[in-house]
Amino acid sequence: MSMSTSSPAGSGTAAAPGRPIGELIFALIVISVGVVGFVAGASIQTPPSASDIGPKAFPYLVSGMLVLVGAGLVIQLLRGGTGVPEEGEDVDPNIATDWATVGKLAGFVLLHSFLIVPLGWPVAAAVLFFGAAWSLGARPWFRNLITAIVLALVLQFVFAGLLGVSLPAGFLEGFGVFSG
Amino acid sequence: MSLLEGFAVAAQPMYLLFALGGVLVGTAVGVLPGIGPAMTVALLMPLTYSLEPTAAIIVFAGIYYGGMYGGSTTSILLNTPGESSSIVTALEGNRMAKAGRGAAALATAAVGSFIAGTIATVLLSFVAPYVAAFAVQIGPVEYVALMVVAFLTVGALLGSSVLRGLASLALGLFIATMGFDSLTAQQRYTFGSPFLADGIDVVLVAVALFAVGEALYVASRLRHGPIKVIPVTGGWTKWMRKEDWRRSWRPWLRGTAIGFPVGTIPAGGADVATFLSYASERKLAKGARKKQFGKGAIEGVAGPEAANNAAAAGVLVPLLTLGIPTTATAAMLLVAFQRYQIPVGPQLFENDSALVWALIASLYVGNLMLLVLNLPLVGIWVKILQIPRPYLYAGILVFAALGAFSVNFTPIDVIILLILGILGFFMRRYGYPVAPMVVGLILGPIFENQLRRSLAISQGDPVALVSSPIAAAIYVVLIIIFVLSFWMRKRQSAMEAETTADLEGGVDDGADTPRATVAQGGPDADGTSGAAPAGPGDPAESAHPGAAAGVPGAESAPGPDTVSGGAHSGASSTKNRKESP
Numbered sequence: 001m002s003m004s005t006s007s008p009a010g011s012g013t014a015a016a017p018g019r020p021i022g023e024l025i026f027a028l029i030v031i032s033v034g035v036v037g038f039v040a041g042a043s044i045q046t047p048p049s050a051s052d053i054g055p056k057a058f059p060y061l062v063s064g065m066l067v068l069v070g071a072g073l074v075i076q077l078l079r080g081g082t083g084v085p086e087e088g089e090d091v092d093p094n095i096a097t098d099w100a101t102v103g104k105l106a107g108f109v110l111l112h113s114f115l116i117v118p119l120g121w122p123v124a125a126a127v128l129f130f131g132a133a134w135s136l137g138a139r140p141w142f143r144n145l146i147t148a149i150v151l152a153l154v155l156q157f158v159f160a161g162l163l164g165v166s167l168p169a170g171f172l173e174g175f176g177v178f179s180g
Numbered sequence: 181m182s183l184l185e186g187f188a189v190a191a192q193p194m195y196l197l198f199a200l201g202g203v204l205v206g207t208a209v210g211v212l213p214g215i216g217p218a219m220t221v222a223l224l225m226p227l228t229y230s231l232e233p234t235a236a237i238i239v240f241a242g243i244y245y246g247g248m249y250g251g252s253t254t255s256i257l258l259n260t261p262g263e264s265s266s267i268v269t270a271l272e273g274n275r276m277a278k279a280g281r282g283a284a285a286l287a288t289a290a291v292g293s294f295i296a297g298t299i300a301t302v303l304l305s306f307v308a309p310y311v312a313a314f315a316v317q318i319g320p321v322e323y324v325a326l327m328v329v330a331f332l333t334v335g336a337l338l339g340s341s342v343l344r345g346l347a348s349l350a351l352g353l354f355i356a357t358m359g360f361d362s363l364t365a366q367q368r369y370t371f372g373s374p375f376l377a378d379g380i381d382v383v384l385v386a387v388a389l390f391a392v393g394e395a396l397y398v399a400s401r402l403r404h405g406p407i408k409v410i411p412v413t414g415g416w417t418k419w420m421r422k423e424d425w426r427r428s429w430r431p432w433l434r435g436t437a438i439g440f441p442v443g444t445i446p447a448g449g450a451d452v453a454t455f456l457s458y459a460s461e462r463k464l465a466k467g468a469r470k471k472q473f474g475k476g477a478i479e480g481v482a483g484p485e486a487a488n489n490a491a492a493a494g495v496l497v498p499l500l501t502l503g504i505p506t507t508a509t510a511a512m513l514l515v516a517f518q519r520y521q522i523p524v525g526p527q528l529f530e531n532d533s534a535l536v537w538a539l540i541a542s543l544y545v546g547n548l549m550l551l552v553l554n555l556p557l558v559g560i561w562v563k564i565l566q567i568p569r570p571y572l573y574a575g576i577l578v579f580a581a582l583g584a585f586s587v588n589f590t591p592i593d594v595i596i597l598l599i600l601g602i603l604g605f606f607m608r609r610y611g612y613p614v615a616p617m618v619v620g621l622i623l624g625p626i627f628e629n630q631l632r633r634s635l636a637i638s639q640g641d642p643v644a645l646v647s648s649p650i651a652a653a654i655y656v657v658l659i660i661i662f663v664l665s666f667w668m669r670k671r672q673s674a675m676e677a678e679t680t681a682d683l684e685g686g687v688d689d690g691a692d693t694p695r696a697t698v699a700q701g702g703p704d705a706d707g708t709s710g711a712a713p714a715g716p717g718d719p720a721e722s723a724h725p726g727a728a729a730g731v732p733g734a735e736s737a738p739g740p741d742t743v744s745g746g747a748h749s750g751a752s753s754t755k756n757r758k759e760s761p
Binding site for chain 2: 022023026027030033034037040041044045046047052053054055057058059062063065066069070072073076082083084085086088089090091092093095097098099101102105106108109110112113114116117121125128129130132133134135136137138147148151152155159163164165166167
């Protein structure tokens with residue numbers, strides 16, 4: 001419905017020619033989650049003491065719903081009913097998908113998760129912010145770096161220092177104001 | 181009396197400070213694109229464990245209300261081609277701003293939100309105890325019926341595609357079943373992994389879908405270039421002219437009258453209320469004012485903004501009395517209550533009456549704070565709106581990772597966050613709404629418990645689920661809601677098409693004609709037009725040309741005029757391209 005006023009007709013096809021295939025895969029994943037639900041649900045034990053429908057019934061119900069809705073989606077897609085991508089103030093509907101940036105962001109989140117324990121949360125957070133800002137096109141790098149360090153320290157101070165959230169302080173371990 | 185006690189609690193300096201913090205954060209996230217109140221409540225939950233329940237709930241209530249105010253600032257002042265005009269209700273304010281009337285649009289939105297929020301909170305204070313008293317009597321069968329209604333309305337009505345909404349809901353319900361079954365302690369869908377034994381934390385899923393999914397999705401199509409914010413000038417006391425007040429007060433009250441009841445029923449929340457108010461204002465407008473719709477009619481800002489806030493208070497009625505959330509943010513508030521071991525439901529008003537009345541009292545206080553924050557201090561939010569987007573989304577990722585890590589203090593959760601975030605990315609890309617998934621995840625376990633209790637009582641007979649008179653009535657209402665909402669959706673797309681057509685007409689010839697009217701009407705039009713605002717069948721047809729002249733009068737100011745002209749032609753070229761093939 002909201003498509004009517006935005007994105008000109010050409011953009012949808014030009015920006016993502018592979019979308020129907022991607023959508024089809026997503027719908028098939030929905031179905032397969034339902035199938036997994038049935039298969040794995042079979043091994044759920046129902047204790048003899050259960051006085052009600054037991055722990056199996058609801059998972060089966062949900063799995064059935066997934067299979068049915070997924071099948072409906074596949075049919076809808078094959079008949080040409082594709083989804084309407086979400087809109088947003090910062091989303092430009094007319095440009096092609098920038099997979100490289102998405103990949104970089106995901107990579108930095110992953111890197112962040114590995115750095116928290118060995119280097120402490122502030123360092124890991126600064127790396128994440130610096131990397132994400134750089135991936136999204138922020139320049140120059142030294143301004144990104146300063147912002148990243150200040151932000152990480154402020155967050156560590158507010159949440160660990162003031163609110164008592166146990167974030168590992170890393171090299172700031174000795175300073176009382178930074179540890180939770 | 182209970183409400184007065186609530187005020188006594190909420191007026192303590194410490195709680196006032198928490199309320200202020202909540203509304204500040206709420207307005208900020210409402211203003212910023214990419215984050216909303218639901219995500220913010222989710223993020224702050226693990227980070228506010230050290231607060232006592234009352235303080236935390238007051239903060240979350242402030243975020244909830246603040247988010248409603250902030251959103252209007254963005255839609256009025258942010259000059260993004262395409263998106264903002266695609267939501268008819270957000271369009272009028274943006275058009276007003278482009279015509280140099282942004283200040284009046286902001287003011288009517290803020291004052292209208294305050295009036296609607298206050299009236300709706302009064303209604304909430306009076307209605308909620310009665311609903312709670314009624315709700316105490318209903319049993320598991322009726323709960324099952326109510327939750328089916330909530331599931332289907334949230335799942336099928338919130339997004340643009342029914343099937344995608346239901347798929348999202350089902351995925352949420354599936355994740356909800358993972359982990360130990362609460363009644364028999366059997367492991368379900370844990371696949372032998374100790375990390376899945378306790379299930380996946382709701383907060384993790386919500387933050388991943390709302391924050392990480394959004395950041396990845398925006399990154400894939402980031403709008404580059406400068407952020408065009410339409411400037412607001414002049415002292416805030418002069419933002420609304422007499423004429424604006426005269427044209428706004430009726431839409432405010434009508435918006436409140438529409439918003440509150442729509443908010444209380446699970447019919448899609450604030451969006452539906454906003455649209456209904458817009459449609460009725462448009463219908464009630466006459467003559468030249470009607471023509472203004474789509475080009476910046478103040479009634480089209482005043483009514484929907486009021487309806488939006490009234491609906492936000494209305495949503496709290498089923499949440500606080502029945503424990504049934506009808507929007508994503510309400511669902512996150514329910515999780516907040518659960519985290520603090522406060523059982524939400526009919527007993528809430530009896531067992532935790534001090535807390536619930538402090539919450540309601542803080543809503544009154546928060547509304548007042550928000551009025552101040554949004555009128556004299558609107559400049560702050562305009563600055564926030566200009567945060568460079570790389571920093572904004574990098575910051576969202578850092579906060580999301582912080583929230584995820586704080587759930588159990590294990591880096592594994594950050595990896596799960598990433599995986600679910602990628603899921604959220606694809607859901608956005610393929611048009612699946614994420615809110616039903618979160619609601620399904622939160623309501624799923626409660627629904628299953630009530631369902632199993634109902635069937636245990638009836639000894640497995642499913643007919644019992646529909647044979648209770650109240651439950652049967654609820655299902656009938658469900659059918660009515662569905663029929664109505666499909667009818668309304670048709671109306672909405674018809675109206676959007678119509679508005680688009682109007683705009684195109686307005687682009688070709690209309691863009692110049694209002695200025696011509698100004699020349700004839702002159703600034704003295706104020707006096708004539710105020711005499712006859714939108715009364716049914718009023719004999720003041722003659723006043724309308726003057727009424728129209730009052731607003732385009734602002735268009736003749738030299739600066740904004742060029743802005744509006746440029747934007748109009750940009751829009752027209754986009755639309756022509758769309759229609760030519």
